[in-house]
Amino acid sequence: MFKRNYIRLLASLVISTVLVVAAKGDDKTNCPPNDKQGFYVKKRTNSWSNLTQEQKFLKMREWRIKMEQGLTDLRKKQQNGSITDEERQRLERMEKMLKRLDQRLAAVTNVVKSLENQSSPTNNTPIESYEKQDK
DSSP, X not given: OHHHHHHHHHHHHHHHHXXXXXXXXXXXXXXXXXXXXXXXXXXXXXXXXTSOHHHHHHHHHHHXXXXXXXXXXXXXXXXXXXXXXXXXXXXXXHHHHHHHHHHHHHHHHHHHHHHHHHSOOOSSOHHHHHHHHHO
């Protein structure tokens, strides 16, 4: 009886191993999912590091505009009293993210200004237009 159960267990393990190996053989990339995720993360960070300070500033400014639009919608819902718990938490998180983004924008603004002072200044820089919009 024990031998029979042992043989069945052993056979099922062999079959499951064969199935797993066959399934991995169907994968055309032949690399584990963690490697794929690492590749995409590296690709994303490399593209950000290749941007100039002015391009980073413009990208962060776009993010800020999109975030402001989402915040106004959630604030309207909060004023109406029709906001759910998930939306309230999202509103709080977005407000914190906006504060952090503003801090980063200020830091990038200072860097870009110092770079502009070293070179010849232009009339319509993205930094000047950003400061005019805030006033």
